[in-house]
Amino acid sequence: MTQEIQKTLRDSAAMRWTALLLLALAMFCSYIFMDILSPIKDLMQEYRGWDSTAFGTMQGSEVFLNVFVFFLIFAGIILDKMGVRFTAVLSAAVMLTGAIVKWYAVTDYFTGSSLEVWFNNNLNYIPVFDELGVSPFYEGMPASAKFAACGFMIFGCGCEMAGITVSRGIVKWFKGREMALAMGSEMALARLGVATCMIFSPFFAKLGGNISVSRSVAFGVVLMCIALIMTIVYFFMDKKLDSQTGEAEEKDDPFKISDLGQILTSSGFWLVALLCVLYYSAIFPFQKYAVNMLQCNLTLVEPSQDSFWASSSVTIVQYVIMLVVAAAGFASNFQKVKRNQLILLAISIISLITYCYMGYMRQSAESIFAVFPLLAVLITPILGSYVDHKGKAASMLILGSVLLIACHLTFAFILPLFKDSAVGGIIIAYATILVLGSSFSLVPASLWPSVPKLVDAKVIGSAYALIFWIQNIGLWLFPLLIGKVLDKSNPGVTDPTKFDYTAPLIMLASLGIAALLLGFVLKAVDKKKGLGLEEPNIK
Numbered sequence: 001m002t003q004e005i006q007k008t009l010r011d012s013a014a015m016r017w018t019a020l021l022l023l024a025l026a027m028f029c030s031y032i033f034m035d036i037l038s039p040i041k042d043l044m045q046e047y048r049g050w051d052s053t054a055f056g057t058m059q060g061s062e063v064f065l066n067v068f069v070f071f072l073i074f075a076g077i078i079l080d081k082m083g084v085r086f087t088a089v090l091s092a093a094v095m096l097t098g099a100i101v102k103w104y105a106v107t108d109y110f111t112g113s114s115l116e117v118w119f120n121n122n123l124n125y126i127p128v129f130d131e132l133g134v135s136p137f138y139e140g141m142p143a144s145a146k147f148a149a150c151g152f153m154i155f156g157c158g159c160e161m162a163g164i165t166v167s168r169g170i171v172k173w174f175k176g177r178e179m180a181l182a183m184g185s186e187m188a189l190a191r192l193g194v195a196t197c198m199i200f201s202p203f204f205a206k207l208g209g210n211i212s213v214s215r216s217v218a219f220g221v222v223l224m225c226i227a228l229i230m231t232i233v234y235f236f237m238d239k240k241l242d243s244q245t246g247e248a249e250e251k252d253d254p255f256k257i258s259d260l261g262q263i264l265t266s267s268g269f270w271l272v273a274l275l276c277v278l279y280y281s282a283i284f285p286f287q288k289y290a291v292n293m294l295q296c297n298l299t300l301v302e303p304s305q306d307s308f309w310a311s312s313s314v315t316i317v318q319y320v321i322m323l324v325v326a327a328a329g330f331a332s333n334f335q336k337v338k339r340n341q342l343i344l345l346a347i348s349i350i351s352l353i354t355y356c357y358m359g360y361m362r363q364s365a366e367s368i369f370a371v372f373p374l375l376a377v378l379i380t381p382i383l384g385s386y387v388d389h390k391g392k393a394a395s396m397l398i399l400g401s402v403l404l405i406a407c408h409l410t411f412a413f414i415l416p417l418f419k420d421s422a423v424g425g426i427i428i429a430y431a432t433i434l435v436l437g438s439s440f441s442l443v444p445a446s447l448w449p450s451v452p453k454l455v456d457a458k459v460i461g462s463a464y465a466l467i468f469w470i471q472n473i474g475l476w477l478f479p480l481l482i483g484k485v486l487d488k489s490n491p492g493v494t495d496p497t498k499f500d501y502t503a504p505l506i507m508l509a510s511l512g513i514a515a516l517l518l519g520f521v522l523k524a525v526d527k528k529k530g531l532g533l534e535e536p537n538i539k
């Protein structure tokens with residue numbers, strides 16, 4: 001008797017990768033918005049009067065509500081109760097709302113409005129937070145920075161909710177299949193989002209020769225509309241999957257507060273969560289200042305542009321080359337034939353060299369830093385696949401931390417020595433940024449797929465939410481601290497391209513050292529308790 005096997009959407013590789021693409025594209029857009037003002041820190045100082053402290057306070061505000069109002073924990077509960085598809089659409093809608101508020105705050109419409117007057121006179125401190133010593137604003141913070149921070153707080157709630165939802169979505173569609181590869185691919189696209197942001201945010205701000213910082217943010221708002229559309233399409237795919245499998249994800253395994261106990265009593269979970277906060281605090285906050293750090297440590301002489309069209313076309317050509325690097329490198333991960341794999345890798349590497357050369361010719365800090373996420377795009381899926389088939393996640397966490405320390409120390413002590421060397425400085429900058437990019441592949445590709453090994457599947461949404469919450473404390477604190485340390489260690493410096501970044505960089509390297517120590521402890525605990533972190537995902 002022939003038995004008919006019922007196939008679901010999940011069983012079709014094309015369908016499950018389409019589902020992933022929809023979620024990953026939404027994250028791609030959100031990662032662009034997340035750093036939309038990072039490469040134009042100097043312009044924010046010149047055109048909106050944001051000093052480093054105001055800039056850092058605004059950047060850290062993204063995760064303020066997640067940390068201090070525990071929004072992330074609610075997000076985890078919403079995800080566990082309402083399921084992936086509902087939470088995906090909700091999070092995109094929340095991100096879009098926050099993005100619109102932030103856009104308005106930096107437009108000329110806000111300047112001189114009664115809202116600006118109100119923000120200038122109020123909210124210097126918010127009593128309830130002030131008592132805790134964590135006020136999101138301070139006396140004298142520009143009104144535009146305060147209102148932008150409010151929008152960014154709303155955006156941050158949606159962004160983190162989307163992050164845990166996408167992780168859960170990947171587990172739902174890929175468990176027992178290429179899960180780490182899928183997570184790695186999603187992160188690779190997110191990294192491409194950061195590179196896109198680094199190139200296009202200054203491009204839009206300077207478009208046509210007249211500076212408008214709000215134009216960059218408007219570009220981000222359009223992308224957030226696209227993200228919302230992606231999640232709506234995903235909604236219908238996910239619904240179809242549930243109707244095929246007969247699973248009503250909203251009703252199965254409802255979340256119980258007691259589940260949190262299971263998570264919090266796992267020592268492996270705590271070690272991974274602490275490692276996560278230390279490592280990411282040395283990366284994401286750095287990303288917000290990196291372009292400015294390069295502007296300050298390199299002597300860049302921008303070539304005079306003949307016309308607006310000439311400079312725009314160079315930017316676009318450079319971005320297309322970047323896409324070739326990413327696409328060829330990414331596709332090489334999926335090639336079974338060795339020769340094809342090598343050809344794609346060669347195309348990717350040659351394009352990367354061309355990209356770097358163009359960055360040198362253009363003497364632009366943003367396009368130099370944009371290579372940071374590129375190596376992550378190329379190698380995160382390879383590493384994800386390595387974790388799937390060979391394991392070694394704990395060892396990769398250790399190696400990632402070592403590279404992180406080396407890079408921040410190079411930026412702090414070696415790069416400034418080459419300030420007067422036009423070529424030497426840029427070569428060291430590129431090399432260090434690429435190594436940092438590979439560290440940023442090693443850690444996420446091994447850290448996130450390890451979480452399902454540490455907690456029960458039914459509390460996985462809450463586990464990701466809790467890790468993100470702990471991580472968010474660092475993502476709030478460190479942009480703010482970098483800004484403050486920068487202002488304190490550069491008294492009287494008014495030119496935004498003349499800061500000395502040594503002190504903030506030492507602070508970030510110290511985070512790497514702490515992460516490294518935790519990595520060793522994690523490896524020892526894994527060995528002793530048999531957590532399986534060094535084991536492959538696919539057996």
Ligand SMILES: NCCCC[C@H](NC(=O)[C@@H](N)CCCCN)C(=O)O
Pocket residue numbers: 034062156159160163166167183186187190280284444448468471475
């Ligand atoms: N599937 C794992 C997703 C985690 C990716 C990770 N993102 C985060 O940790 C976010 N909480 C940070 C977002 C930054 C502030 N909104 C990553 O490696 O990007």
